[in-house]
Amino acid sequence: MIKTDVIIIGGGATGCGIARDLALRGIPHCLVEKGDFAAGATGACHGLLHSGGRYAVTDPVAARECYEENLILRKIGRKCVEQTGGLFVRLPGDSKRFREVFLRGCEEVGIPAEVISSTRALDLVPNLNPEIEEAIKVPDCSIDPFRLCMLNIRSSELRGGIVYTRHKVTEILKSHGRCIGIKAIDQSTGDTREIRGNIIVNATGAWANMIATLAGSEVPMTLVKGSLVITNHRLTNMVINRLRHPSDGDIIVPNEAVCLAGTTALPIDDPDNLITESSEVDTMISEAGKMIPHFNNTRIIRAFSGVRPLLKSKKADSHEISRGFQIINHKNGMYSIVGGKLSTFRLMAEKMVDTIMASFNLKKPCETAEIPLEGQEELSGYPLAKRLSNMKGIVCECELVTRQEVERIIKQTATRNVGDIQHRTRLGMGPCQGGFCTFRALGIMNDMSVISPEQSMKMLRGFLQRRYKGIRPALWGDQLREEQLVEYIYLGILAMEKPE
Ligand SMILES: Cc1cc2nc3c(=O)[nH]c(=O)nc-3n(C[C@H](O)[C@H](O)[C@H](O)COP(=O)(O)OP(=O)(O)OC[C@H]3O[C@@H](n4cnc5c(N)ncnc54)[C@H](O)[C@@H]3O)c2cc1C
Known part of the structure; x- marks a missing residue:
């Protein structure tokens, strides 16, 4: 069993931002995420760091927050x-x-x-x-949501923050009506992990009401x-x-x-x-x-x-629902933080951690707007210019990802999931959508003995299912032609059509 001060559920921009802010204010914490970082709305968003223009007419409060955060994020x-x-x-x-x-x-x-x-x-x-x-x-600017989450988490890890990805929270532990911890299931092994804390932050975005319900509370939302x-x-x-x-x-x-x-x-x-x-x-x-x-x-x-x-609204046009955020004190040791935008994640985290500091009666102010995100040089390892200068041992031709880079991520994260390599290197994110590089990455994981051949076959099947879900709505022209070639590779050469 692990003991900490604050348990954060959810590794999207909001949860990762809260982890960084807590770390910079010296508060022990543990973040639990059921997938990889940015597995929810954060990784499925447009990647627009809003100037606020989009909301200037319909939602001036959100517009002002976006503009102020735009200035800060460009700097840090x-x-x-x-x-x-x-x-x-x-x-x-x-x-x-x-x-x-x-x-x-x-x-x-x-x-x-x-x-x-x-x-x-x-x-x-x-x-x-x-x-x-x-x-x-x-x-307006463009922002990389995956890199943003990893960089925020880096600050937490550097200061002793505990982070569990691929752990799904299934239970909120309570004593005398107060939340005192969680139980989470390791999605790779099925093992259950128990974590105890003084405060629980529910930063699970669209899943916030499901988590609140586990604690006997409610989060009114419009999804x-x-x-x-x-x-x-x-x-x-x-x-x-x-x-x-x-x-x-x-x-x-x-x-x-x-x-x-x-x-x-x-x-x-x-x-x-x-x-x-x-x-x-x-x-x-x-x-x-x-x-x-x-x-x-x-x-x-x-x-x-x-x-x-989004916050619960009766507005018929979903475009008109406020992009503002809200912190809900469930008065049982759990807080939920919902609404907002990727662009305002830092501000949301600041307000959440201010609330936590007040409840601990501590006074250290927020520094996340001044201190640049740590590890940017190292973690921004995949800009095109850098990739072009290192063309040896290419594993993913579309995104120019090298074997060396894949091996580095496997060693660094001890991952047994090929999706984690994708999010950190862009492997498989180009036109072939992983058709030519995923089996190579799995081969490297085999060579490095992190997964067995049987596990890699299972992983490959899961990957192909998820991949097809994204490609299916865009199947015409060149994409369809390439998909047929990829299908021949997996079904014809690798005999993936055979049942397990
Ligand atoms: C299509 C689309 C486009 C968008 N475009 C933009 C944009 O361009 N700019 C912008 O500023 N905003 C944009 N947004 C809004 C923005 O993406 C979200 O407001 C923001 O990413 C929410 O972050 P979050 O961390 O609160 O939630 P999420 O990113 O959804 O994170 C919640 C996390 O909780 C995890 N979780 C859930 N249940 C459990 C559990 N039981 N145990 C452990 N973990 C759990 C999930 O796996 C997930 O990773 C867009 C949203 C969408 C849907």
């Missing part, structure tokens, strides 16, 4: 934020009145917004629709599914937004060598049962194509969905 997270800048583009027929309201909203919140001509916008982003009427330039598509090209170097009331498919974000376009907003009940509908894929491509016409004939390599953990 230089290696996981790309300062792309963003454009809100007005297409023929888009309301001029909204343009005025938008500019007024930005001014009131303090977001720098510069109106530029269509000619200047086309100079900045040559792939833009030449028909655009004008654009408004804002300080809103959003879907995204990924292209195999970077069609823009700036974030592109549609200048209109927030709606489906109006944002395109560049990330490394690709672009993410979306999103949709559909209320759902079960965050574990997500299906990306073909109709959503059609909507996202056609809406993105209105801003960047190349979208209509560029290869889509994947579509996926995540769930926004």
Whole structure:
């Protein structure tokens, strides 16, 4: 049994941010995550570090929080934020009145917004629709959510924080009505681990009500599914937004060598049962194509969905539900933190840890806005320039990941899960979606004796199922051709069609 002060459940941006803040304030803690870091909404998001422009009209409080955090994250997270800048583009027929309201909203919140001509916008982003009427330039950025979580966790681990990934919390332990700990099941071995603590923080996003229920409490939430598509090209170097009331498919974000376009907003009940509908894929491509016409004939390599953990609302249009966050004191030793954005995760963590410090009667102030994220040089090991300079022993040709890099992650994390290698190196994230490199990575894990051949076959089957879920909605053209080749490799050469 492990004893600590604070138990954090959930390893998304919010949970990892709380772990970093607690570490910097010297509070012992343990974070438990059922998958890998960023397994929930964090890893399924657009990766837009909002300037706040998106919410300037509908949600000024969230807009101000986004802008302030945007300034902070650009400063402390230089290696996981790309300062792309963003454009809100007005297409023929888009309301001029909204343009005025938008500019007024930005001014009131303090977001720098510069109106530029269509000619200047086309100079900045040559792939833009030449028909655009004008654009408004804002300080949007692109942010890597996986790297963000790992960097936050690094600060925790450096200061003695205990971290368990692939451990699912199944029980909240109580004594005299107060939460005193948790039980979590190791997803690889099935073993149960017991952890005791004085305070439990429920940072499980869309799963927050399920965890609260284990403690006899409740978290009122509205769960809103959003879907995204990924292209195999970077069609823009700036974030592109549609200048209109927030709606489906109006944002395109560049990330490394690709672009993410979306999103949709559909209320759902079960965050574990997500299906990306073909109709959503059609909507996202056609809406993105209105801003960047190349979208209509560029290869889509994947579509996926995540769930926004929003505060309970009766609003019929999910786009209008507040992106603000809330800390709920269940008055039994457990706090839940829900709502918010990836962009505001640091602020959410700060407020959560302020509350914890007050309950411990301790006074050390928050420093997460001043101290740069630690380990950025080492953990940002996969920018393209760096990968191109080290082309020996390539395991993943699409993303230029080397054998040496894969071996380093296996040694460092002692992982027995190929997904953990993906999240840390980008292995399998390119056009073939792991078709050519996953069996190689599993082979390396075999060579290094971390898994047996039987385990790797089981893992490969699980991987292929998950992979197919993301590729299925984007199966046409080149992606379909490549998928057939990959299918022949796995079913024909590796005989994966045989039952276990
Ligand atoms: C499609 C989409 C696009 C978005 N785009 C953006 C964007 O561009 N910019 C932006 O700022 N925000 C964006 N958001 C919002 C943002 O992703 C979320 O607000 C944020 O990531 C929430 O982080 P979180 O840590 O609170 O929750 P999550 O990331 O969902 O983390 C919760 C974690 O809890 C874990 N967990 C659940 N149950 C258990 C259990 N029993 N035991 C242990 N662990 C458990 C989960 O595995 C998960 O990792 C987007 C959201 C969606 C869905």
